[in-house]
Amino acid sequence: MRWEELRSPVSFLKQQLSTVACEQTLRAYESYWEREGKPISETIDRAGTPWLKMFDRFGRRIDEILFPPEYWTLLKHGYKEGIVWRAFEEKSLVSSYLLGYLTSFYDPGLYCPYTVSLSTAVPLEKYGAESVKARFLPELLKRDDTVWQGATWMTEVKGGSDLGAAVETIAKPAGDRWLLTGEKYFASNAGAELAVVAARPEGAPKNVRGLALFLLPKYRQDGSLNYTIRRLKDKIATRSVPTGEVELKESEAYLLGKAEGGVYLILEVLNLSRVANSVASVAVAQRALADALSFAQQRTAFGKPIIEHSLLRRQFEDRATQLESAFALAWEAVTLLDRVWREQSPYSEQYHLFRLVAHLAKYWTAELAAQTAKWGMEVYGGIGTLAEFGMDRWLREAMILSIWEGTPHRQMLDGLEVMERKGAHRLLLQHLAPWADPKAVREMEARIEAHLKLALEEKEAQIERLFRDLASFTARVLRSKLK
Numbered sequence: 001m002r003w004e005e006l007r008s009p010v011s012f013l014k015q016q017l018s019t020v021a022c023e024q025t026l027r028a029y030e031s032y033w034e035r036e037g038k039p040i041s042e043t044i045d046r047a048g049t050p051w052l053k054m055f056d057r058f059g060r061r062i063d064e065i066l067f068p069p070e071y072w073t074l075l076k077h078g079y080k081e082g083i084v085w086r087a088f089e090e091k092s093l094v095s096s097y098l099l100g101y102l103t104s105f106y107d108p109g110l111y112c113p114y115t116v117s118l119s120t121a122v123p124l125e126k127y128g129a130e131s132v133k134a135r136f137l138p139e140l141l142k143r144d145d146t147v148w149q150g151a152t153w154m155t156e157v158k159g160g161s162d163l164g165a166a167v168e169t170i171a172k173p174a175g176d177r178w179l180l181t182g183e184k185y186f187a188s189n190a191g192a193e194l195a196v197v198a199a200r201p202e203g204a205p206k207n208v209r210g211l212a213l214f215l216l217p218k219y220r221q222d223g224s225l226n227y228t229i230r231r232l233k234d235k236i237a238t239r240s241v242p243t244g245e246v247e248l249k250e251s252e253a254y255l256l257g258k259a260e261g262g263v264y265l266i267l268e269v270l271n272l273s274r275v276a277n278s279v280a281s282v283a284v285a286q287r288a289l290a291d292a293l294s295f296a297q298q299r300t301a302f303g304k305p306i307i308e309h310s311l312l313r314r315q316f317e318d319r320a321t322q323l324e325s326a327f328a329l330a331w332e333a334v335t336l337l338d339r340v341w342r343e344q345s346p347y348s349e350q351y352h353l354f355r356l357v358a359h360l361a362k363y364w365t366a367e368l369a370a371q372t373a374k375w376g377m378e379v380y381g382g383i384g385t386l387a388e389f390g391m392d393r394w395l396r397e398a399m400i401l402s403i404w405e406g407t408p409h410r411q412m413l414d415g416l417e418v419m420e421r422k423g424a425h426r427l428l429l430q431h432l433a434p435w436a437d438p439k440a441v442r443e444m445e446a447r448i449e450a451h452l453k454l455a456l457e458e459k460e461a462q463i464e465r466l467f468r469d470l471a472s473f474t475a476r477v478l479r480s481k482l483k
């Protein structure tokens, strides 16, 4: 890799991919970030949690989030460039994920509102009743400042991993809509005009199959607030998206799809955001590497720039190769998702292949982002630990990337499930075969098959090493596919 390419996300993408969709738009978007976006983003990060103005002067509940005006300009810019509308116009997710890569190079937290808006628009378009779609979808696809935002609220106070047990929000039918009552404990993009929300229709089983997905507008039909924000979370990073605790009290909502089988819709929403998270993680790793490079080229020790010392140089070379492999894995998840995102249950084999690749990518790229950011801080030495130079930010951001959208444990266990129940490892190894060493493929298959024969406790207890090796193997093979 030409190291200078690390400084620009568009140059990196061009080096990795034979063709880059909407290149002109990407170039303009990158210039905007360099010119105006960067300082706004840095200020928002430094400022910490925004204020929540809960009441107006007359005591009426308004729940307004007080970001500075520049935040809204920055945020709306990505929507205007097409991070959501292009998916529907182009009937492909590729441009959206490319724009997401660029956004995340500068501000991974800002990619969250875009991701959850896309993850609201897609199930609305696929599963919404025609009247609901006609009323709300065009608002999410607007190309100007009046565009609406979406959000995806599943997690409650009892935990996000085991949604089947932890979701206590209840949905009661009320004519053409439903009334939802409950609390969402981690609600990113709080303040959004629309959200997709997991809830349990009254009387449904108390497991994951009893969950359904609903579209919840910010305002009721009578114009009053449909949900309230109890408080905003004070987070270590992703400060460019407000994450709150949201209260629902007989809140009006519209069922998406059927009341039974909502778990499939919830997983489809998660798929979109896990792939976005993978793309964002690689971009953060690139950013940390780029910042470390520019420092190492100028900092001198023992008579020369530190980059010219052989140990550091070799580490850079190795990390640049790891970055390319992780990008190839994340991009394979994008490519496969682009083929299956229109599917509905029962899904094709290609969908199961995608799911395994998405779990591997979410896990592996987030690990890479955290490791690269930690290492970047070490390259900066002591000043890497000081907030004023910005390297600390990539480590803070990376730590959130590995937890939200499902922790590493969740990715491993869900990956194990799709291998066991759908034979996804065989689909993956067939998929990789044209670029892989046949002996390595046979050995990996034998290892996975032997693992699947273990007793349940051991199968879970021992999954980490196998999953890690499968992820790094897949990433390496896919890198040679891209080359």
Ligand SMILES: Cc1cc2nc3c(=O)[nH]c(=O)nc-3n(C[C@H](O)[C@H](O)[C@H](O)COP(=O)(O)OP(=O)(O)OC[C@H]3O[C@@H](n4cnc5c(N)ncnc54)[C@H](O)[C@@H]3O)c2cc1C
Residues within 6 Å of the ligand: 152, 153, 154, 155, 158, 159, 160, 161, 162, 186, 187, 188, 189, 235, 238, 243, 400, 403, 404, 405, 406, 407, 408, 409, 410, 413
């Ligand atoms: C900044 C931020 C924003 C977020 N925004 C949203 C949002 O907008 N919408 C939303 O729905 N959620 C959101 N989340 C929640 C996020 O999805 C959850 O944090 C995540 O799913 C994990 O759930 P949890 O934190 O409740 O941990 P828990 O589910 O309580 O898990 C705790 C630990 O136990 C581990 N664990 C659980 N089960 C097992 C098992 N079977 N085997 C081994 N280990 C296990 C987990 O991996 C984790 O390490 C957000 C989180 C953060 C940090």
